[in-house]
Amino acid sequence: MNHPSKGIGESHGKIILLGEHSVVYGEPSIAIPFLGTKVVATVVKTSEPTRIDCDFYHGLLDEMPELLESLKETIRVCLARLNQSEARLHLTIDSQIPAERGMGSSAAVSVATTRALFDFFKANLTQSELLEIVHISEKIAHGNPSGLDALMTSSYTPFYFIKGKEFEKLNMNLDGFLIVGDTGVTGQTKEAVESIALKVSDSSKEWAKEAITELGILANQGRFYLETNQGDKLGDTMSKVHGLLQKLEVSSPELDLLVETAMKNKALGAKLTGGGRGGCMIALAKTKKDAESISLALKNTGAKQTWVYEMRGS
Numbered sequence: 297m298n299h300p301s302k303g304i305g306e307s308h309g310k311i312i313l314l315g316e317h318s319v320v321y322g323e324p325s326i327a328i329p330f331l332g333t334k335v336v337a338t339v340v341k342t343s344e345p346t347r348i349d350c351d352f353y354h355g356l357l358d359e360m361p362e363l364l365e366s367l368k369e370t371i372r373v374c375l376a377r378l379n380q381s382e383a384r385l386h387l388t389i390d391s392q393i394p395a396e397r398g399m400g401s402s403a404a405v406s407v408a409t410t411r412a413l414f415d416f417f418k419a420n421l422t423q424s425e426l427l428e429i430v431h432i433s434e435k436i437a438h439g440n441p442s443g444l445d446a447l448m449t450s451s452y453t454p455f456y457f458i459k460g461k462e463f464e465k466l467n468m469n470l471d472g473f474l475i476v477g478d479t480g481v482t483g484q485t486k487e488a489v490e491s492i493a494l495k496v497s498d499s500s501k502e503w504a505k506e507a508i509t510e511l512g513i514l515a516n517q518g519r520f521y522l523e524t525n526q527g528d529k530l531g532d533t534m535s536k537v538h539g540l541l542q543k544l545e546v547s548s549p550e551l552d553l554l555v556e557t558a559m560k561n562k563a564l565g566a567k568l569t570g571g572g573r574g575g576c577m578i579a580l581a582k583t584k585k586d587a588e589s590i591s592l593a594l595k596n597t598g599a600k601q602t603w604v605y606e607m608r609g610s
């Protein structure tokens with residue numbers, strides 16, 4: 297077969313705007329593609345055994361450590377579907393998404409790799425086949441993935457998502473800027489999800505169930521504000537969500553400090569994003585100038601990195 301000399305695949309990070317944790321209990325959530333962080337995968341032919349170069353590993357595919365098992369699975373599944381299991385390739389992955397911060401880094405790497413391999417072999421890749429392949433490898437990384445990460449890291453529009461239902465495209469209609477602040481601390485999604493499950497199943501903690509219901513109501517209200525350009529109200533909603541997530545004990549001192557700092561610097565609202573107990577927080581600002589001063593204040597308060605994202609940019 298006549299191959300191009302290079303296959304290229306891209307993807308990006310994701311941010312949960314509203315609904316983390318409550319989504320596990322059937323409540324709605326809103327997530328947006330985060331184009332500020334990209335992954336680029338490049339495939340070229342080689343005469344040597346297949347080799348991988350990424351941030352965490354430089355070496356042969358066959359000797360990849362268990363930590364990268366999900367990436368290995370992506371490559372295996374793709375090559376099998378392409379009838380190219382014996383191909384000798386050199387795959388380079390360049391990721392700007394910090395790992396384990398709730399930004400969907402493992403799904404994004406899988407999306408970019410799948411796209412690059414299909415591009416290299418000039419094979420057509422539908423969105424549903426892409427999601428199917430990424431789902432197989434995400435099961436290794438996360439056990440029981442909702443599919444939200446795979447969708448968001450490969451799409452360019454925000455989505456409204458209820459577990460087990462069709463994803464619904466959202467019409468982003470908001471003038472404003474989102475600031476993402478990385479605490480630099482690894483998030484603990486699994487532990488946080490488990491700790492909420494304990495509270496919700498404890499009959500003496502009725503308040504926890506009420507908090508989950510309230511988070512669902514707030515996600516629906518947030519959707520309305522996002523679609524009707526009401527940044528002030530969306531900001532209030534985000535701050536209320538952070539309060540409830542704090543009550544459910546999935547925030548952390550680092551996240552709280554960054555949220556507080558954003559609020560002291562003219563944010564319309566701020567909250568943790570994703571699983572919590574580390575990872576990232578987000579804040580909403582009315583203008584680019586406010587967003588930049590919030591970003592600076594976050595850095596001065598210990599944020600490892602920050603990104604500013606124009607809401608209409610998606």
Ligand code: PMV
Binds near residue numbers: 316319400570572
């Ligand atoms: O930390 P992330 O981005 O993987 O987000 C987890 C979102 C939760 O709602 C906390 C868990 C889930 O499975 O939906």
